[in-house]
Amino acid sequence: MGSTYASYPPLFRPLESQTQDAFEPENTAKQIPNSTDPLPLIDLQCLDPEKLREACTDWGMFRLVNHGIPPTLLEKFQEHTKTIFSIPFESKHALFKSSVLGYFWGTTVLTQSGVALSRGPNNINWLEGIHVPLSQLSELQPQDSVIASFRFILEEYKEHLSRLVTTLFKTMALDLNLDPSQQNKYLSESTGYLRLYRYPRCSMADQNQGIEAHSDSSVLSILLQDEVGGFEAVKDNKWFNVDPIPNSLIVNIGDMMQAMSNDEYRSATHRVNLNKNKDRISIGYFVFPADDFVIRSSKYKPFTYNDFRAQVQVDAKSLGFKVGLDRFKVIQD
Ligand SMILES: O=C(O)CCC(=O)C(=O)O
Numbered sequence: 001m002g003s004t005y006a007s008y009p010p011l012f013r014p015l016e017s018q019t020q021d022a023f024e025p026e027n028t029a030k031q032i033p034n035s036t037d038p039l040p041l042i043d044l045q046c047l048d049p050e051k052l053r054e055a056c057t058d059w060g061m062f063r064l065v066n067h068g069i070p071p072t073l074l075e076k077f078q079e080h081t082k083t084i085f086s087i088p089f090e091s092k093h094a095l096f097k098s099s100v101l102g103y104f105w106g107t108t109v110l111t112q113s114g115v116a117l118s119r120g121p122n123n124i125n126w127l128e129g130i131h132v133p134l135s136q137l138s139e140l141q142p143q144d145s146v147i148a149s150f151r152f153i154l155e156e157y158k159e160h161l162s163r164l165v166t167t168l169f170k171t172m173a174l175d176l177n178l179d180p181s182q183q184n185k186y187l188s189e190s191t192g193y194l195r196l197y198r199y200p201r202c203s204m205a206d207q208n209q210g211i212e213a214h215s216d217s218s219v220l221s222i223l224l225q226d227e228v229g230g231f232e233a234v235k236d237n238k239w240f241n242v243d244p245i246p247n248s249l250i251v252n253i254g255d256m257m258q259a260m261s262n263d264e265y266r267s268a269t270h271r272v273n274l275n276k277n278k279d280r281i282s283i284g285y286f287v288f289p290a291d292d293f294v295i296r297s298s299k300y301k302p303f304t305y306n307d308f309r310a311q312v313q314v315d316a317k318s319l320g321f322k323v324g325l326d327r328f329k330v331i332q333d
């Protein structure tokens with residue numbers, strides 16, 4: 001195995017004494033469990049509204065199968081993502097400097113213009129990421145052949161995700177009696193972005209965090225993860241492993257959906273653990289309500305996603321973490 005450390009942000013490189021890739025003994029890699037996790041399975045080809053409702057109310061998360069994205073596209077996307085992350089750090093930095101894509105590391109909280117918000121040395125996320133605002137793909141300058149070929153994959157994936165979220169959201173909106181004429185305010189596709197992540201392997205995996213326990217701020221999030229594993233979710237106050245199962249996607253209910261559903265649906269708490277021996281790749285898609293759309297419910301003060309995002313940024317800066325929906329809760333006496 002060749003050295004990949006030059007491609008890591010310096011923060012994630014091992015200490016001087018370990019500048020060579022560590023010898024990797026056989027069988028120390030985290031084993032993928034044989035049994036499947038208890039996550040509800042939703043089949044997009046025969047979408048069962050009852051089953052979907054149950055997954056959204058009880059879990060806030062489900063595994064999506066028969067989604068119609070060709071396995072070859074998923075494979076190609078993950079391979080290409082790996083290739084981009086393996087570019088030496090300084091070149092990667094330079095490659096994305098004048099691009100609509102943003103390169104960041106150490107945190108997942110970015111300003112609207114894509115600048116990483118530093119959260120202090122005690123709250124580092126052991127990851128690097130590429131932020132892809134999907135409405136700006138046409139502005140992508142193919143200054144580099146890696147990016148030029150990547151653009152086609154991004155466009156294709158975007159089309160599929162658009163199909164998936166509109167199909168899922170329609171069924172959910174019907175279940176929740178949301179006003180159908182407002183559908184594209186509740187879920188505004190132009191807000192959609194991708195986050196490509198690499199979690200560098202970490203010799204002190206237990207003492208560092210990939211991503212700490214959190215819920216997503218989105219309406220819906222759709223996650224594609226590689227075979228390494230480490231994604232965990234909470235159900236009934238217990239953490240469980242969300243197994244990496246090829247060709248399946250993980251769908252999360254986000255905070256905006258929880259508020260729009262008046263807390264009938266739950267945004268799922270999840271986190272990412274690190275691996276001692278392997279880098280992990282994941283690709284997340286996040287979609288939001290229209291920026292200025294006022295979310296009204298009996299549980300929360302009326303707020304827009306703009307208000308929510310601003311509050312998350314203030315909290316991330318001052319506290320080092322996101323408080324989330326609790327900031328908008330109506331206090332009942
Ligand atoms: O990388 C993952 O598997 C999850 C990422 C995630 O939870 C997030 O970006 O909100």
Ligand SMILES: [Fe+2]
Pocket residue numbers: 214215216270
């Ligand atoms: Fe998340």
